[in-house]
Amino acid sequence: MTDIAALDRADPLAAKRAEFLIPEGVIYLDGNSLGPLTKGAQARIASAVADEWGEMLIRGWNDAGWFTAPGRVGDRIGALIGAPPGSVTAADNTSINVFKCLSAALAMRPDRKVVLSDSGNFPTDLYIAEGLIAGLGGGHRLKTVAPEEVADALDEDVAVMMLTEVDYRTGRRHDMAGLTRRAHEVGALAMWDLAHSAGAFEVDLTGAGADFAVGCGYKYLNGGPGAPAFLYVRPERQARVRPLISGWMGHEAPFAFDPDYRPLEGIGRMRVGTPPVISLKGLDAALDVFDGVEMAAIRAKSISLSELFIAEVERRCAGHGLRLVSPRDPAVRGSQVSFAHEQGYAAMQALIARGVIGDFRAPDVMRFGFAPLYLSHADVAAAAGVLAEVLDGRLWDRPEYLTRSDVT
């Protein structure tokens, strides 16, 4: 049997747990949906409110670096995803960033009419593409294939290949470098949604040659509920981007109040309106937990945690009809593990009531996310134990768990 205590003793990231404020008695396996609060983010938000907004008032734009925060935070995120300084900005939310990047990409391939995506993409990415295509009225269409069929569906009609690297339900991970190469071979642009990638494992946007990318600030980056998202434009492409949403924060001189729009040099042109300063400060502080950590170490521990979880669940919950819907091979899996169970919703409510917080995705998927900066092998093994108790004892079989009332 696995020596769980030994795995934790040997964990080079173990000390990071002390930087998080996780409620007593909670094993938090939902950092893929909303990362937990860090001590640093709490303190920084309080200071941004009292010392910056409260004391500096309007002067905070200059004196507390509010204007430069989107680029500064963007560069810090860039360092985690293989993007050079000046290629990432924090901005808006992921959906809006998908819109901005997709519209820019389509304008770069005016003779092509297909946006290629897959059925494993997060629905909002598909909705954004639908709405943009309908509104442009330019004869574009969204073609959605199965994840394993994307490579074969790439042809010279494709303007943009728009994919989310990690499937939010199954955790299946695409081959970003391979698919990007294939997209470029047919002259398409490659746009990646890193919602479940950034902060979870190594991403190499530069090495993969990705053209555009977007991602989320509140999942593995722990920026807080509704934290600003981010977007990336490959440096060589930036000069050709003419933003469809062209706002003053992307203007060359926002405070010249020129009547005409002239885009900033570089990634800054992808900013639109006034940035959400308080949330940006929280995200900035949350990123401190990545200081001094190699993403490779996070990935190694993520695999160790998720392999342990799968092994423990399969050992302790055999016969209860659980089915692993995540890839068994960790090389093609993100940092989450999903099991299907016909009473998945109720079982998840029972788990949450016992302090093991994961989440549920219809029709039957129980999702468990593994964020190596605050989880131990002991946590993961204990979570598998609670799941076994719930299934062994049919503890899910209670009216309040069986009624689906919650929105998430």
Add this chain to the structure above:
Amino acid sequence: MTDIAALDRADPLAAKRAEFLIPEGVIYLDGNSLGPLTKGAQARIASAVADEWGEMLIRGWNDAGWFTAPGRVGDRIGALIGAPPGSVTAADNTSINVFKCLSAALAMRPDRKVVLSDSGNFPTDLYIAEGLIAGLGGGHRLKTVAPEEVADALDEDVAVMMLTEVDYRTGRRHDMAGLTRRAHEVGALAMWDLAHSAGAFEVDLTGAGADFAVGCGYKYLNGGPGAPAFLYVRPERQARVRPLISGWMGHEAPFAFDPDYRPLEGIGRMRVGTPPVISLKGLDAALDVFDGVEMAAIRAKSISLSELFIAEVERRCAGHGLRLVSPRDPAVRGSQVSFAHEQGYAAMQALIARGVIGDFRAPDVMRFGFAPLYLSHADVAAAAGVLAEVLDGRLWDRPEYLTRSDVT
């Protein structure tokens, strides 16, 4: 001479000042750019961070009302601007909301090609229109006339009349009801930016018949730097709005994860991505200062403050070349007063150094905003006195004031 103390003794809003945290020694005349911190917002943000994000984690979406916050806060703002429940949502920033509303409006007038605006509009609104028009490639054009020429420029080519009610430089206020009526007479839609209106005086979107409106959460609504903005769609128009940015938070069932977009009934379809929860909570709490206050009382005091300021400045600063650039008639002025001075930039720096915080807009405009919930007549008279000292003593004539280094 005006009995300033008597004015303050008779002020029905005087007690509201105690709800704000304004630094000792500061007279804050820049609430038209960034409203100050309230005690309630500070406490609520701290609680949203510690008790909601920190303790509830993912459960906050249901248990702390994170999902419903945009609509709830929207309705509270709606009550200040003459908009019925269900017609306003908090969302994104003002620029993005301009984009969403303008794109929706253009789609409702497919046979018309002109967006009519004026040279007093805030530049980002014009930039957004420029970018949208270029991106749509549908032969639209942005026609920008002088503010006093808008009525005459309305004709049957105009799809949308897009105006900001109060000019950010001069404080000149449009006749919203009259221009909206005139727009409707020629079959155009009317869209209003309330950035310098909401929270500053009575707005009656319903009475005026406005079709779309947007506005800012961090000026007179005191929501904090980069607080969420808001948007309004006239109830009768909502069913026909097909959002160009169609994201999951505007979907009928965001957690069904359908592959196809189906817009929510009502204003909710204008939401796009995950809302900025922490900032929304701050804005929600900031709105408490409007509880129990009639906007008419705010307007009456705003006029009293600004009339006093003009009188005091003109009396005490005569001969220094100041020129009132705001309308002298308060009926056509918002809640700000602007004076031009050839050394306006340096004079404003000297004022700020002495605790009187206004701001500057090129080429020579010193702006002073009057927010009646936290300013007294004594504050305003004292500010005029400091301006007189600065001009009398040529205190602006120092190298550090004369060099324009700041971005705001």
